[in-house]
Amino acid sequence: IAEGGAEWHKLGESNTDPNQEHDGWTAHWEPFDSMSYVDIVNEFQGNEKGIIVDIVDLNYDDYVDKDGAVYPWTEHSPSGDPIPVPDPNGTGVTWFQRPEGFYVSRTLLECDKLINIPAMKTHDIPGETTIFKQYVGTYMQNAYGGGWGKGGLHVFGNDKVPNGFMDLYSYRPTDYAVVEGIWGVEGNGPQTGDDVKLNVIVAGGDPVATEAVTAQIMGFNPYDIYHLHLAAAKGFGTWDMNQIEVVGRSIQEVRRPFRKPSSWATGPMGIVRWLVNGPYEGTSIDPDYLNGEAGITPEEGDVSNGHVWEVAECNLRDDRSTLSLGGGSGVINYAFTWIKSDSQRSVYLFAKGDDELKVWLNGEILNESGKSSLIKLITLNEGWNALLVKVLNTVGESSVEVKLQDNDRNTPMGIQYLLVNTSRVVEGNKLLKPLSFKLSQNYPNPFPRTPGRKGNPTTWIYFELAQPGHVTLTVYNVIGQKVRTLVDKNLPAGVNYSVWWNGKDDLGRNVGSGIYLYRLTSNGRTLTRKMMLLR
Structure with missing residues (x-):
């Protein structure tokens, strides 16, 4: 049983207050039949199969450098370099937070199987904290000085903490996940929120899918969980609910929306893939550079005014759902996507662009020129909705970000952002690109x-x-x-x-x-x- 919580010092260690009577291992947890970790270990000692059951406090664990040298927890200045972040699935994606990598727990690297048992909680940085956020406990803070907390993962900003724990996850991914939702935490979790008794267990061999299902039970749209995008990019699984089979009670049966934290550093996510066109030279956003911009519904490879519509994706590592449009003074760029909705619905659209933007939905302008941001309640039609954004950049770098949210700060379930309208077969005399088997x-x-x-x-x-x-x-x-x-x-x-x-x-x-x-x-x-x- 391994844990790396930074809220206690282990009894009997050199840095423990001699007056301390309990730690997280010996404390009895009343809501869980007053059990303690030590009680669990004692119960299983001497089992018939001869399996040794023990506790590893990761805060006191040895850690390893890139050459395999092992250091005790009391060594705060290792001579070797950290281990580069691995790419276990060969995706070509390595580090998200630290290009040099991390010093890594010896127990983590040497374990044969890793079963991850997180609690179901909200969190003011990633939104919810279950399987992947658990790996904050594997951060070897002793390798970076004498401090006891996990603050080293925050040095690049709170919004980069998910990048750090996804790096740590890459060293030893979870083999099987069991999310404990008997008790959970909602509101300003993970430590100052309110207890929720849910009596739900979510288990699975795809950790991304398991956390996606857990997030939906908690009232989140899995699309909005930033670190699930990072996990999918590294090949650890899928958060796409279209590809996930739930066995047992349905999500709707057990769903109990948790009150979200008042702040949410990394979410919700906006649109991450666009068709872009440009740049055009200009100092005003008003001229129509597409000769019919309001009604345009392009496909990849189409040409407008000498510019090709190309797919552009956000840099997940650095920008989450903000799309870079490049630099230059006095340039105009366009970005387009389809929004497919399973019903007619009202949602809030949040858009911002550097330095000025215009937004069209289904050919209708949503704002006047002269503004760099827009917040507006809009109505999506059932089916396909065309969204076009036009951005004027006057100096420096240009970017755009668009989010759709419901009243609970979610991307509404039942909508998808797609670059191809699969309902169209023929438009005029132009044969559109068919879907392929x-x-x-x-x-x-x-x-x-x-x-x-x-x-x-x-x-x-x-x-x-x-x-x-x-x-x-x-x-x-x-x-x-x-x-x-x-x-x-x-x-x-x-x-x-x-x-x-x-x-x-x-x-x-x-x-x-x-x-x-x-x-x-x-x-x-x-x-x-x-x-x-x-x-």
């Missing part, structure tokens, strides 16, 4: 176990659907025997799906090295590819 090569391939890490090899399989319908994605061995069913459900089209396989069969047993086939079937069509597993 596509099965991509798994990545990585071959997929070995990550060097230096214990556990199973993992790979990701990506696919797209041309039509909605029932989908199966199945792994077979080379003689045609079914090994694992990865997907067996109805899915919508227009989504880039990603599915993780860990080299196990349907019974949870490891399969051997060799070539395997993975087959995608939907609407009477089938695609098959090969992959190689190395152990």
Whole structure:
């Protein structure tokens, strides 16, 4: 049982007040049948299987540098360099907070399996704190001086704390997560909020999906949780509810919206992908550079006034959902997206641009020129809504950020930001790009176990659907025997799906090295590819 809370000193250690009578390990927690960690350990000692049950206080744990040198917790000036942040899934994404990496807990690096058991709480930085925020406890503060708290993760600003705990998570990802929602905390958590008795347990092998479901139970839209975007970018799982199957009671059955913290440093998230066009030279935002800007609904690759509409994504590491439009004095840029809504609804639109902006929704102007920000209650139609933003930059760097929020500061559930309107088949005489039925090569391939890490090899399989319908994605061995069913459900089209396989069969047993086939079937069509597993 490992924990790294910074709110107590462990009894019997050199830095503990001799008058201290209890610590977090010996304290009895009344709402939990007055149990203590020490009681749990004692109960399981001498078990029939001979398994040793013990406590590791990570605040007193040894830590390791990049060359494998081990330091005791009393060493506050390690001679070696920290360990660079790993990329365990081969996504090409490494660090989010510290390019040099971290000193890492020896226990964390050496454990065979890691089961993560967080409590369900709100938090004034990431919004909610469950699986990933737990890794703040693995920060080895003793390697950075004699302080006892975890403040070293705040030195780059509170809004960069999620970047730090996602870096720490990368050294030893969770194998299985069990979110404890028997008691939770709402309001200004995690320490000064109000207790909530929910009696819910959320468990899963995809930590991103498990936290996404937990967030929705708590009344958050998973889209708004910044660190879930970071986790997905590193290949740790998916927060897209279209790709998550919930077994047991439904989310709606157990959903109990938590009161949000009064401040929320990293959320909610705005639009992170756009089609952009420009720049155009100009000192006024009023001229129409597109010859019909109000009604334009472009696609990637379209040309307007000699400029190509291109996909642009926000820099998640540094800017979250603020899109950089580049620099220059006296330049105009456009940004476009579709907003798909499952019903007609009223929402608040928040927009800001450097230095002046105009916003159109479904061809109607929402603001007058001369302003750099906009807050407006708007009505989204059921179905597809066209959003166009025009930004004038007078000097320096230019950017734009747009968010849609409900009365509870969420991106409303039931809306999606999409760059392709999948309802359009023909517009005039122009054949629009069709949706594709596509099965991509798994990545990585071959997929070995990550060097230096214990556990199973993992790979990701990506696919797209041309039509909605029932989908199966199945792994077979080379003689045609079914090994694992990865997907067996109805899915919508227009989504880039990603599915993780860990080299196990349907019974949870490891399969051997060799070539395997993975087959995608939907609407009477089938695609098959090969992959190689190395152990």
